[in-house]
Amino acid sequence: MDSKDFVNIFAKKSGLDVKSATEAIEAITSTxxxxxxxxxxxxxxxxxxxxxxxxxETITRDIATNKRVLLPPSIEVKFKPATALSNSIKE
Amino acid sequence: MNNIITIRQFVTILQQKGFMAEQPDNCEAVVFSFFHTIAETLKTDDIVSIDGLGDFTIVNRESGLIIFMPDPTLADVVNEPFAFFEPTEISEVVTDEMLEVPTTEMPKEIIQDEVKEFKAVEDTKKPEGPVKADPQDRNAYVISVPKTENSYHEQTSVSQPGSFTETPDPKTIEREQELKREQELRRELERELELRREMEMRREQELRKEQEPVEKEEDKLIKENVEYHSDFYPEQDVDEDDETEEESESTEEIEDEESETMEPRESTGHSTLTLVAIAILALAIGFVTGLFSAEHLFAGEDEDIGYQSNVAEQIELLRSELFSPEDTMRQESTDKSVENISNDSDGVEQTATEEYISEAMVEEEPIVITDTIKENYYLTHMSRKYYGGVMEFWVYIYLENQNNLGNPTKVKPNTVVVIPPVEKYGIDPNSKKSIALAKQIANEINSKYK
Known part of the structure; x- marks a missing residue:
């Protein structure tokens, strides 16, 4: 499901129009x-x-070229799903 | 930083930003609705992508494994502090060992050196063994330049006697040299003794010749005195003219003594002068030989003190032999005039010789400073101690004791070293040239042992 479909579904469920729903999603993501x-x-x-x-920073070996690469330090975004979410998607 | 924002806090942040300002009560419901929609959508779809946030992807529905891939815009904004870094390839030249993260600890050698220096400073503050440390000496070590000379001389006066007795004389060559000197000194003393004996024999012979006629003439002198008191001057003059020269010398002396209270007589002056001249000559010869022997004896003592006590005793015996005959000769002389004159002049000359000897001892006494290498107290520490707080002058201490030390980086504790005087190597702690020269010499020495 792409972003447009999600906005539509979200608009329906929240009782907002698409424009307001889009703004609400932008506000939430920005926060x-x-x-x-x-x-x-x-x-x-x-x-x-x-x-x-x-x-x-880490040193890894590029498998394609077989050369070592120094990866710089970085800040990554991670998401830990809650147990309730994991259970809800189980079949 | 590292705070966990709850859903209520999240909603309040949204409200502060003006989200759903018209319907603030619905704000929390909308937020809940947003995340609930995602969860619901994931039940049917494997991927849910939201612009500005990211993609939720179900990897394994059985295990309930979900992967979140942040939107590139979100990832870039969050990673902004490290955005200017790029992955770089590492060349083959660079090894893994080179890429190891260096430890922040200081090298052990540097730490040990610092600890050694600290201990050395503490050691100098404590009194060193049996030798009493002067307070000025401590100041000289800490404060350095101006008081070094004082401390230098104080150190000499304190350390000299102990240091000489402690030196074990490791080299046989030095011993041989010293033995040779002693042998030469003995020969010279023996020669002098022979000369003295010859002189003594001659004098005794002369004195015997003088004494014999004196004893014979005593009776005549009594008669002459009688005549003298009874105013027979011309007869006495005639008698004296008839006497031999030797006889006249001795009688005239006695008459001279007796006539001191009476009247001065011109005729006796000539003979007494000759006797005085002989006595002065004899004493002068004795004085010169005594000086000569004293010079050699004390020069020898300076070099050999504490080296061999037997040798010193032998030298003293020889000295006593050298001086004793003169004294005995003086005691044997019965002529009172000669004795008086000799005693007077001898007293003056003896004091003169004593002064000369004492001066010679003071002048020739070498100022030798020695020090002992200890753990955490090496040549550099000595250099700082004795040469105005400059450690570079250790090379001169090393050069002075080169035969005993060997490799300067591997000196052994308890090794006694001689501290050379400042004048010998032109040591000047205030001169940069002097320090630079010392460094150059140090490089040469170090290059020998690399």
Whole structure:
């Protein structure tokens, strides 16, 4: 499901029009982004936790060229799904 | 940082941003609806992508494994602090060992050196063994330049006697040289003794010749005195003219003594002068030989003190032999005038010789400073101690004791070294040239042992 379909479904379920739903999604994502930039994590009950993790520089070997590559340090966004979400998608 | 934002806090942040300002009560419901929609959608679809947030992908529905791939915009914004880094290829030249993260700890050698220096400073503050450390000496070590000379001399006065007795004389060559010197000194002393004996024999013979006529003439002198008191001057003059020269010398002396209270007589002056001249000559010869022997004896003592006690005793015996005949000769002389004159002049000359000897001892006494290498107290520490706080001058201490030390980086504790005087190598802690020269010499020495 792409973003447009999701907006439509979200609009229907929340009782908002598409424009308001789009704005609401942008507001929520921007708030999550701000929280993650501040190296904080957002915990949503029965859904999961968004967090930002700092990763140190590492040396890996490129399999294609067989050369070692120094990967710089980075901050990555990770999502830990809640147990309720994992259970809900199980068949 | 590292805070967990709950859903209520999240909603309040949204409300502060003006989200759903018209319907603030619905704000929380909308947020819940948003995440609930995602969860519901994932039940039917494997992938849910939201612009600005990312993609939720179900990898394994049986295990309930979900992967979240952040939107590139979100990932870039979050990774902004490290955005300017790029993955780089590492060349083959660079080894894994080179890429190891260096430890922040200091190398052990540097730490040990610092600890050694600290201990060395503490050791100098403590009194060193039986030798009493002067307070000025401590100041000299800490404060350095101006008081070094004082401490230098103080150190000499304190360390000299002990250091000489402690030196074990490791080299046989030095011993041989010293033995040769002693042998030469003995020969010289023996020669002098022979000369003295010859002189002594001659004097005794002369004195015997003088004494014999004196004893014979004593009776005559009594008669002459009687005549003298009874105013027979011309007869006495005639008698004296008839006497031999030797006889006249001795009688005239006695008459001179007796006539001191009476009247001065011109005729006796000539003979007494000759006797005085002989006595002065004899004493002068004795004085010169005594000086000569004293010079050699004390020069020898300076070099050999504490080296062999037997040798010193032998030298003293020889000295006593050298000086004793003169004294005995003086005691044997019965002529009172000669004795008086000789005693007077001898007293003056003896004091003169003593002064000369004492001066010679003071002048020729070498100022030798020695020190002992200990653990955490090496040549550099000595250099700082004795040469105005500059450690570079250790090379001169090393050069002075080169035969005993060997490799300067592997000196052994308890090795006694001689600290050379400042003048010998032109050591000047205030001169950069002097320090630079010392460094150059140190490089040459170090290059020998590399």
């Amino acid at each position: 999550i982004t701000d929280t993650l930039v501040a190296m904080d994590s957002v915990a949503i009950p029965s859904f999961g936790t968004f967090e930002s993790v700092k990763k140190d």
